Amino acid sequence: MIEWLHPGLIFLLGALLIPVLKGKGRQVYLLLLPAVAFIDLILISKGVFGTGPFWQLSFMGYELTLGRVDRLSMVFAYVFVIASFCMTIYALHVSETGQHLAAFFYVGSTLGVVFAGDLFTLFFFWEVMAWSSMLLIWYRKTKAAYGAGFRFIMVHMFGGICLLAGVVLQLQATGSIAFESFEWGLGSEYLASYLIFLAFIINAAVPPLGAWLADAYPEATVTGAVFLTAFTTKSAIYVLIRGFPGVEVLIWLGAIMALYGVVFAVLENDIRRLLAYHIISQVGYMVCGVGMGVFGTAAGEMAINGAAAHAFCHILYKALLFMGMGAIIEVTGRSKLTELGGIYKYMPITFWLYMIGAFSISGFPLFNGFVSKTMVVTASAMWHYSIIWLMLEGASIGTFLHTGLKLPWGAWFARKEPVCEAREPPKNMLAAMGITAFLCTLLGVYPKILYNMLPYPVDYVPYAAGHVVAMSQLLLFTFVAFWLLKGMLHGTPTITLDTDWFYRIPGKRVIWFCEKPLMAFANYVDRNVMRMAGFFGNDFWPLVVTYVENPLDKAFHVRLPELLNFKEIHDKIKQIKDRELSYNLLYILLAMFVLLVYILFTVVVE
Amino acid sequence: MEIKMRHLFLMLYVSLAASVLAGILVYHLHLLHPHFWWEKLPVFSAIYGFIGCIIIIVASKALGHHWLQKEEDYYEKH
Numbered sequence: 001m002i003e004w005l006h007p008g009l010i011f012l013l014g015a016l017l018i019p020v021l022k023g024k025g026r027q028v029y030l031l032l033l034p035a036v037a038f039i040d041l042i043l044i045s046k047g048v049f050g051t052g053p054f055w056q057l058s059f060m061g062y063e064l065t066l067g068r069v070d071r072l073s074m075v076f077a078y079v080f081v082i083a084s085f086c087m088t089i090y091a092l093h094v095s096e097t098g099q100h101l102a103a104f105f106y107v108g109s110t111l112g113v114v115f116a117g118d119l120f121t122l123f124f125f126w127e128v129m130a131w132s133s134m135l136l137i138w139y140r141k142t143k144a145a146y147g148a149g150f151r152f153i154m155v156h157m158f159g160g161i162c163l164l165a166g167v168v169l170q171l172q173a174t175g176s177i178a179f180e181s182f183e184w185g186l187g188s189e190y191l192a193s194y195l196i197f198l199a200f201i202i203n204a205a206v207p208p209l210g211a212w213l214a215d216a217y218p219e220a221t222v223t224g225a226v227f228l229t230a231f232t233t234k235s236a237i238y239v240l241i242r243g244f245p246g247v248e249v250l251i252w253l254g255a256i257m258a259l260y261g262v263v264f265a266v267l268e269n270d271i272r273r274l275l276a277y278h279i280i281s282q283v284g285y286m287v288c289g290v291g292m293g294v295f296g297t298a299a300g301e302m303a304i305n306g307a308a309a310h311a312f313c314h315i316l317y318k319a320l321l322f323m324g325m326g327a328i329i330e331v332t333g334r335s336k337l338t339e340l341g342g343i344y345k346y347m348p349i350t351f352w353l354y355m356i357g358a359f360s361i362s363g364f365p366l367f368n369g370f371v372s373k374t375m376v377v378t379a380s381a382m383w384h385y386s387i388i389w390l391m392l393e394g395a396s397i398g399t400f401l402h403t404g405l406k407l408p409w410g411a412w413f414a415r416k417e418p419v420c421e422a423r424e425p426p427k428n429m430l431a432a433m434g435i436t437a438f439l440c441t442l443l444g445v446y447p448k449i450l451y452n453m454l455p456y457p458v459d460y461v462p463y464a465a466g467h468v469v470a471m472s473q474l475l476l477f478t479f480v481a482f483w484l485l486k487g488m489l490h491g492t493p494t495i496t497l498d499t500d501w502f503y504r505i506p507g508k509r510v511i512w513f514c515e516k517p518l519m520a521f522a523n524y525v526d527r528n529v530m531r532m533a534g535f536f537g538n539d540f541w542p543l544v545v546t547y548v549e550n551p552l553d554k555a556f557h558v559r560l561p562e563l564l565n566f567k568e569i570h571d572k573i574k575q576i577k578d579r580e581l582s583y584n585l586l587y588i589l590l591a592m593f594v595l596l597v598y599i600l601f602t603v604v605v606e
Numbered sequence: 607m608e609i610k611m612r613h614l615f616l617m618l619y620v621s622l623a624a625s626v627l628a629g630i631l632v633y634h635l636h637l638l639h640p641h642f643w644w645e646k647l648p649v650f651s652a653i654y655g656f657i658g659c660i661i662i663i664v665a666s667k668a669l670g671h672h673w674l675q676k677e678e679d680y681y682e683k684h
Binding site: 262263264266267381382384386389393394397398401464465466469470471472473474475476477478479480481482485488489492493494495496497498504505508 | 625628635657
């Protein structure tokens with residue numbers, strides 16, 4: 001029998017060859033990797049390698065599992081690989097090697113998370129995912145991107161530390177590092193579960209911990225942002241399904257999240273930030289679905305199927321939407337609704353492809369959002385959660401209002417005369433959008449492909465007369481209200497405060513404290529040290545050498561340590577002060593992180 | 607352009623009417639499997655869509671205007 005091959009490893013190891021390839025060869029190679037991973041997944045599905053788990057190794061006395069294969073991990077792996085193929089086409093014209101490397105590491109580590117059968121493996125890939133995704137933001141190389149990427153990694157490192165602490169506590173309590181569903185209840189004995197839960201919902205961007213998403217994604221590169229939309233939040237949904245199905249608090253968090261994104265999207269002026277808030281809103285449906293996914297109940301299985309199906313569809317249409325808005329940024333260099341409008345005549349193809357994504361996210365019948373979103377909504381009805389049902393349906397209204405109406409209206413129409421020159425984006429970008437749009441429609445028209453992949457058997461008919469009519473009414477009358485109030489929906493040149501305020505403003509105060517009072521104090525200490533050194537003067541040291549060092553050398557063959565070289569110390573201090581403080585913070589954080597990992601591991605080993 | 611817009615609006619009115627009629631039809635043919643009492647109303651979704659949309663716009667705008675929306679250089683200034 002042939003040995004199982006980890007699909008994530010195809011990306012992680014395959015990426016290493018990218019820097020040595022150039023031109024057409026590299027483009028072919030970039031597309032080859034996702035294609036090979038896809039074939040690998042098909043072979044795994046067919047059972048060519050036998051049944052899992054695969055790649056179980058021993059590490060420090062623990063059994064690691066890198067290849068847990070079941071229906072749940074496979075449905076997520078499939079969509080990640082398919083999406084990465086479309087996204088790679090979209091990014092094919094990018095010449096910067098680093099961007100491709102970061103993207104492939106990001107995809108590979110996400111697949112690592114999906115197939116991880118134990119908590120150590122999960123933690124390892126979780127961290128690689130955070131760092132590689134940060135690079136996709138930094139490659140934009142603007143001041144805003146550096147700042148946003150920095151905040152992004154701080155939040156994710158906090159999440160990573162929570163995860164690690166949770167894992168260690170879990171290990172101490174149960175003696176096992178298996179990644180199965182966690183114990184849940186009220187009380188201090190569940191601390192490990194709480195910490196892991198916190199890490200998971202930070203990555204799922206659940207408010208109030210989700211501000212990093214709308215802060216960072218719109219600052220990423222045009223092609224990098226498309227990658228970002230898919231992997232971090234949806235892998236968080238995967239681990240939530242694995243670890244916390246049926247945890248009731250998720251139902252409410254999810255429903256609130258769905259509406260939260262909608263409200264902020266009304267206020268947004270930046271086209272990609274508006275879409276980012278709709279990621280939060282859509283992930284809300286999935287989080288809600290996970291919360292309703294109680295084991296062994298029909299409604300619970302429907303909810304889990306709904307969450308997985310919606311993640312699958314969401315990845316495709318959200319990538320398409322980001323590709324459309326990315327195309328506008330690529331050709332016009334503008335990203336604000338107040339600076340756009342009237343450019344439809346230059347880029348009609350992009351517009352219509354974008355609209356397929358917009359119809360999909362809004363849940364129009366015949367598009368993929370309809371066949372997945374209604375599963376979660378139906379699950380809420382099966383559980384008789386009336387308020388949740390109304391909240392989720394209300395979020396559907398807002399979704400169509402923004403991504404289907406306000407955004408395309410403001411970006412492509414809204415003004416009689418175009419505000420700037422524009423054209424269709426490069427061919428590879430259009431091709432990527434075309435393929436993604438085709439997939440969105442295919443799943444909408446023929447949902448059986450998707451339903452056959454889901455974790456539980458599907459007993460659900462999306463195209464029941466009642467569903468179709470209700471959804472059509474909802475969306476058509478949303479359009480009427482939009483048309484009446486469209487004057488209120490023009491972009492305004494403002495930003496919207498989110499919970500990132502709580503670390504951006506106090507954080508700035510902390511940096512000010514370090515730079516001003518703390519540095520003043522340090523300077524004061526330095527000066528006095530120098531003065532002491534000066535006190536001994538230039539005449540002093542030759543005397544020390546003559547009367548102390550030389551006799552010492554003669555008697556014991558020792559010399560005074562280099563440390564007493566005050567001039568060098570002074571120069572070193574000056575150098576450090578000249579560097580930018582925020583980068584030093586990064587080093588300090590890194591060092592602290594490594595230290596923490598070390599300490600925690602020593603605790604465990606003992 | 608003028609004629610095109612008129613056609614589009616005609617299409618909209620037709621589809622609005624069709625969706626409401628379909629709602630009534632579905633109700634009378636007993637094709638619904640309602641979980642909540644309001645799902646039995648043939649035009650509930652139309653009303654919810656219309657009113658919901660207005661509430662979302664007005665409420666969010668109010669929230670933004672009085673609290674959350676700030677000038678673009680807010681974080682540089684504060």
